[in-house]
Amino acid sequence: MFILNRNVGSFICRNCSKRAFHTSPILTTFWERDDKGGYRDESKLPQLKDRLREGLKELKHEVGLWSEELKERFENDPILTYRPGEVDVQWQFGTEDSLKKWLVTSDSDNNEGFSKSSLTLTKEGKGLFSGNLDMRIPKDGRVKRAGYCNMKTLRVRKSFKREAHIDWTAYNMLVMRVRGDGRSYLLNIHAKGYYDLTWNDMYHYVLFTRGGPYWQVARIPFSKFYFGSKGRIQDRQVSVPLDRVASFGITAGERYGGDFHLEIDYIGVEFDPNHREEFAYEMYRTAKGIASV
Amino acid sequence: MFLKKLLRYGSVFYKSKQCSVKHNFVRSIQISTERYEENKKDTKALVHKDSFENIENKNKNTYLEMVKIFINRDHVYRRGHVEFIYSALKNMEEFGVHKDLEVYKSLIDVLPKGKFVPTNIIQAEFMHYPKQQQCIIDLLEQMEDNGVMPDIEMEPLLLNIFGNRGFPVRRYWRMMYWMPKFKNLSPWPVPDPLPKDTFDLAKYAIERISSVDVNSVVTVYQSEDIPESIDKTWIVSAQSKSQRMLLGQHKLKDPIYVEGPFTIWIKGNPINYFILRGEPKPVIEEDKDPDDVSNLKVSLFSLKPPVAKHVKVIPSVHEQEDGVIFSVCATGTSSKDSLLSWIRHLEKDGFPNLGQVPVVFMLKSSTKEIINLDMDNTKEKIEKETGKIDDK
Numbered sequence: 015m016f017i018l019n020r021n022v023g024s025f026i027c028r029n030c031s032k033r034a035f036h037t038s039p040i041l042t043t044f045w046e047r048d049d050k051g052g053y054r055d056e057s058k059l060p061q062l063k064d065r066l067r068e069g070l071k072e073l074k075h076e077v078g079l080w081s082e083e084l085k086e087r088f089e090n091d092p093i094l095t096y097r098p099g100e101v102d103v104q105w106q107f108g109t110e111d112s113l114k115k116w117l118v119t120s121d122s123d124n125n126e127g128f129s130k131s132s133l134t135l136t137k138e139g140k141g142l143f144s145g146n147l148d149m150r151i152p153k154d155g156r157v158k159r160a161g162y163c164n165m166k167t168l169r170v171r172k173s174f175k176r177e178a179h180i181d182w183t184a185y186n187m188l189v190m191r192v193r194g195d196g197r198s199y200l201l202n203i204h205a206k207g208y209y210d211l212t213w214n215d216m217y218h219y220v221l222f223t224r225g226g227p228y229w230q231v232a233r234i235p236f237s238k239f240y241f242g243s244k245g246r247i248q249d250r251q252v253s254v255p256l257d258r259v260a261s262f263g264i265t266a267g268e269r270y271g272g273d274f275h276l277e278i279d280y281i282g283v284e285f286d287p288n289h290r291e292e293f294a295y296e297m298y299r300t301a302k303g304i305a306s307v
Numbered sequence: 308m309f310l311k312k313l314l315r316y317g318s319v320f321y322k323s324k325q326c327s328v329k330h331n332f333v334r335s336i337q338i339s340t341e342r343y344e345e346n347k348k349d350t351k352a353l354v355h356k357d358s359f360e361n362i363e364n365k366n367k368n369t370y371l372e373m374v375k376i377f378i379n380r381d382h383v384y385r386r387g388h389v390e391f392i393y394s395a396l397k398n399m400e401e402f403g404v405h406k407d408l409e410v411y412k413s414l415i416d417v418l419p420k421g422k423f424v425p426t427n428i429i430q431a432e433f434m435h436y437p438k439q440q441q442c443i444i445d446l447l448e449q450m451e452d453n454g455v456m457p458d459i460e461m462e463p464l465l466l467n468i469f470g471n472r473g474f475p476v477r478r479y480w481r482m483m484y485w486m487p488k489f490k491n492l493s494p495w496p497v498p499d500p501l502p503k504d505t506f507d508l509a510k511y512a513i514e515r516i517s518s519v520d521v522n523s524v525v526t527v528y529q530s531e532d533i534p535e536s537i538d539k540t541w542i543v544s545a546q547s548k549s550q551r552m553l554l555g556q557h558k559l560k561d562p563i564y565v566e567g568p569f570t571i572w573i574k575g576n577p578i579n580y581f582i583l584r585g586e587p588k589p590v591i592e593e594d595k596d597p598d599d600v601s602n603l604k605v606s607l608f609s610l611k612p613p614v615a616k617h618v619k620v621i622p623s624v625h626e627q628e629d630g631v632i633f634s635v636c637a638t639g640t641s642s643k644d645s646l647l648s649w650i651r652h653l654e655k656d657g658f659p660n661l662g663q664v665p666v667v668f669m670l671k672s673s674t675k676e677i678i679n680l681d682m683d684n685t686k687e688k689i690e691k692e693t694g695k696i697d698d699k
Contacts, residue, residue, distance in 0.1 A: 226516030
């Protein structure tokens with residue numbers, strides 16, 4: 015009798031938890047299940063045998079990286095002075111290999127829109143981020159707005175594929191040499207942390223391009239970057255934690271459809287001693303429970 | 308059995324006694340006659356499906372009139388605000404009021420004052436009247452998307468409706484903090500609203516491109532001034548002092564290229580422009596160590612100080628890696644003929660030797676027209692002819 019009861023109970027509970035219809039979006043917990051926000055690639059992994067073979071192939075390279083890291087650690091020769099006016103180039107385009115460091119996505123990849131984009135090399139050997147922004151919304155009743163293309167660097171990693179961060183604490187300027195088409199682009203510094211609360215921490219600023227045949231050097235202080243999460247500006251603002259930079263990205267997300275075209279020569283960082291600003295946005299004290307809710 | 312039949316058809320019998328049976332399929336069992344009466348006068352529909360679509364003359368006045376009609380419909384129990392506001396938001400662009408702050412304020416004003424203000428801590432914390440709050444949040448978001456900044460009058464309005472802990476009020480505060488910060492961020496500002504005329508847009512575009520050199524002068528030529536021109540249109544051209552110098556130094560036997568059309572976007576409006584380009588200047592990179600003292604020249608017998616040969620003229624901004632840019636232009640028709648008129652105008656304008664220089668037209672896909680923006684934002688068809696046209 016007892017066993018039967020338990021079975022019946024579990025049966026009822028199972029049915030209860032799965033409500034078939036929701037009139038509003040449900041929020042079961044505050045916990046984030048997935049650091050990709052549900053956009054994880056669900057395709058099947060290759061067989062274990064093949065995976066082992068692939069992994070062993072990479073082992074040599076990873077051990078090489080690891081020994082380099084060890085050597086660097088024992089040499090212990092850090093840069094002590096960062097000379098002002100000198101741009102430390104972080105990502106430069108020119109070779110096919112330079113394109114492999116970047117990941118290009120657009121809303122059509124997830125069937126959430128019709129935009130298309132690509133990152134290629136130009137005749138002169140510069141990076142070209144181009145494509146078409148499409149504002150049309152797919153008629154699936156789920157997507158409310160569409161039209162973005164994005165390029166971001168792959169996650170910084172140490173040897174054996176361990177996740178790492180770039181340390182930009184010695185610098186205070188982002189320097190980019192670009193040639194755009196008059197559109198504005200969004201620059202994203204992803205400062206992903208360990209806990210799920212910090213997985214979507216992103217710092218944004220706008221890159222205005224002049225357009226035309228001339229190259230422009232955009233120097234943007236890190237103090238101007240504002241804090242957002244999942245595309246929403248946050249109430250409690252902080253400056254970019256420059257020791258926690260996980261990746262860098264550029265988004266074409268202007269609310270005007272059409273082709274876009276952004277040539278990039280390099281993206282670097284610079285220390286400018288004349289720039290003293292730490293954070294550009296002033297904060298006000300609000301009543302308890304008003305902000306960040 | 309009889310009871311079942313009576314239940315099923317009883318109401319019909321009852322109704323048919325009163326009037327002709329028209330609506331008997333609506334509900335088989337009517338509990339009271341009141342509901343039946345309600346069906347007859349169908350004026351209090353909750354969702355206003357076609358009320359905005361059906362209006363013929365769509366402008367701001369008729370839009371505000373619709374809002375007024377809704378407010379005046381029922382003084383005591385006004386219902387269906389949320390549905391009304393959502394349908395009003397959806398039809399804003401057709402009425403041309405999506406950038407009008409006054410209209411947004413009149414829509415918020417539809418909601419009753421004081422009714423949605425939370426009275427205790429639980430209500431305040433758990434989003435009192437959530438549909439109404441979400442509706443106004445969506446309205447504010449639509450304002451933000453259209454670049455409409457709220458003003459100071461909106462705050463008391465929202466405070467009276469939702470109280471000082473309402474989520475729309477918080478969104479309003481956020482907008483008032485961030486929107487002024489981002490409003491004038493662009494280093495190349497354009498007037499808002501943007502002029503519809505292509506000529507003005509082309510002028511903004513050329514001014515924007517030539518802002519790279521402060522000495523640039525934007526000139527407007529008319530192709531009518533060239534007698535042999537076919538297309539009668541305008542040409543917006545920009546050239547700076549250093550560009551004039553570079554063009555003056557250009558050797559006669561080297562070709563110069565007219566390239567285009569390239570696109571520049573002025574706040575969502577694509578403008579085609581063309582460039583007049585020469586071959587890039589060779590870059591001589593002297594890899595010399597300035598601290599090297601192994602080969603010093605001692606000027607014992609010459610009294611003149613040594614002239615530093617390694618001092619070079621800093622190349623101007625127009626000497627790019629992929630060519631020397633002599634001038635930039637946009638024309639009304641973007642046709643080859645109008646570009647030819649541009650070259651003729653430059654020839655008249657201080658470069659008489661330009662006629663002897665071989666000018667190569669490298670037009671990727673010459674478009675007949677820069678995109679025309681009508682009042683309804685309908686883009687006219689752009690005739691395209693592809694092919695590379697070379698011409699002396």
